[in-house]
Amino acid sequence: MEEPLTRYLRARIPDAEDVTVSDLSRIPGGASRETWMFEASWTSAGERTTTPLIVRKDPPASLLDTDREVEYAFYSSFYGTRVPVPRMCWLEADATILGGPFFIMERIVGCENNTRVILAPPYSALQPQLAREMYEILAAIATFDWHGSAIESVCRVPTADSAWRDELEHWEAIIDEEELSPQPVIRATIRWLRAHPPRPAQRVSVVHGDYRVGNFLYRDDGHIHGILDWEMAHLGDPLEDLAWSFNQSWQWARDGRPGGIVERDEAVRIWEAASGLTADAASLHWWELFTDVKCQGIWLKGARAFQEGKTSEIFLALVAYSLVNTQDQSALRAMGKMS
Amino acid sequence: MKPDAVRVLQGVSLSLLTQVLPEVATPFGQQTTSVAAGLAAMVGEEFDRAADRLVAENGAVRTILRDAMPLLAADLQASVTRALGTSAAGYRVSALQAENDALRGALVDVHAAIGAIDSDAARAIDGRIWEELVESTRRREWTMRIT
Numbered sequence: 351m352e353e354p355l356t357r358y359l360r361a362r363i364p365d366a367e368d369v370t371v372s373d374l375s376r377i378p379g380g381a382s383r384e385t386w387m388f389e390a391s392w393t394s395a396g397e398r399t400t401t402p403l404i405v406r407k408d409p410p411a412s413l414l415d416t417d418r419e420v421e422y423a424f425y426s427s428f429y430g431t432r433v434p435v436p437r438m439c440w441l442e443a444d445a446t447i448l449g450g451p452f453f454i455m456e457r458i459v460g461c462e463n464n465t466r467v468i469l470a471p472p473y474s475a476l477q478p479q480l481a482r483e484m485y486e487i488l489a490a491i492a493t494f495d496w497h498g499s500a501i502e503s504v505c506r507v508p509t510a511d512s513a514w515r516d517e518l519e520h521w522e523a524i525i526d527e528e529e530l531s532p533q534p535v536i537r538a539t540i541r542w543l544r545a546h547p548p549r550p551a552q553r554v555s556v557v558h559g560d561y562r563v564g565n566f567l568y569r570d571d572g573h574i575h576g577i578l579d580w581e582m583a584h585l586g587d588p589l590e591d592l593a594w595s596f597n598q599s600w601q602w603a604r605d606g607r608p609g610g611i612v613e614r615d616e617a618v619r620i621w622e623a624a625s626g627l628t629a630d631a632a633s634l635h636w637w638e639l640f641t642d643v644k645c646q647g648i649w650l651k652g653a654r655a656f657q658e659g660k661t662s663e664i665f666l667a668l669v670a671y672s673l674v675n676t677q678d679q680s681a682l683r684a685m686g687k688m689s
Numbered sequence: 690m691k692p693d694a695v696r697v698l699q700g701v702s703l704s705l706l707t708q709v710l711p712e713v714a715t716p717f718g719q720q721t722t723s724v725a726a727g728l729a730a731m732v733g734e735e736f737d738r739a740a741d742r743l744v745a746e747n748g749a750v751r752t753i754l755r756d757a758m759p760l761l762a763a764d765l766q767a768s769v770t771r772a773l774g775t776s777a778a779g780y781r782v783s784a785l786q787a788e789n790d791a792l793r794g795a796l797v798d799v800h801a802a803i804g805a806i807d808s809d810a811a812r813a814i815d816g817r818i819w820e821e822l823v824e825s826t827r828r829r830e831w832t833m834r835i836t
Binding site for chain 1: 727732786789794796800804819831
């Protein structure tokens, strides 16, 4: 990939000479896009520049089918705001260059995003500060004025009343299409959700769509330096992100605490204080149960992609083996059917 | 006598973790090796129990479907009857899974229909379906520790 990347950068950076790409390596994770980091160097006006960059490339098959143009728009819209994101460089739809559409962004260096590292010293002592920042940034996302931004031009805008229904129908359709076998638990969950709708959204907000420990960059200064993985971002009910961050699949310490770093009630308190919004208990419960449906849609899609040979990414098979059943159990517990 | 599949896959898993992983230089390679190890261990457990789980579950779902039949509308009775007529020819896991798919597909429809009926008999079936759904997840729990 070094050669096509070098050619691409040579064409994209004006007056660049002696362009080189080095230290190219794939970053673990990234089940929706292949993520690679590299150093780009070039000479311009006699001066040598070296920049750490990230390329996010669409794989042949993944857990998600999302539009990188949408992800790019969210990153671009938040750059320079209270919500820390890397600066976007180029968006490329031509799949022939790297074998799939991609975008390139600056790399925020010197950070961790590992979900185990944050549980251990020295980060364990920083968890209260990181958690505060995590939910204050989420509040900033929820209250961001997206009108007139690039987001508005790439997203469908739901109403406050339709936000829950739109999301439920979207993920139900994915399950309809992707399930390899009938899913009686999640079908019952969907019926429950439809029969007990939440209150209308307090506002139509940006929803990151995958906001959780594991998708932000942190340092030992106790601060969050980048919010990543906007591939499921959309406009909707801000409670969706709050609920998603609570899902058991990312309770990394297995102790019931969101992300393994904060008590649920404390997270709600921080978010409410910072956003001025209210996390109505019944509505939040609805959205938490919804996240089980959404997770299941993602796991089932990956399972089908692997089963049908669209990909041999064994991570997708592992997800199906390890998470589909626990997600069913999470939904059963949330509906009071299982202790 | 040869080592059974469970032991073979346990050995594959341990070998990947203890012998291969330390030799892998890149984070992506390390993650892929760890995933392969975990997957091998899970597939091993599933290999041993899959047929037993499917036979038990197919029997449990059949009983519920039969007992629910008098409460169902004619068109649903017809589709449930078709599902009940599905029977695996032999004990291949793929055949048992196909039978399971037919029966659990019917269970989804019956659960939806029963939930809309206001009667003690329907509520009793509804309760049994929920119990079966809970039990179905317990049948799929891993006894091995997944890291």
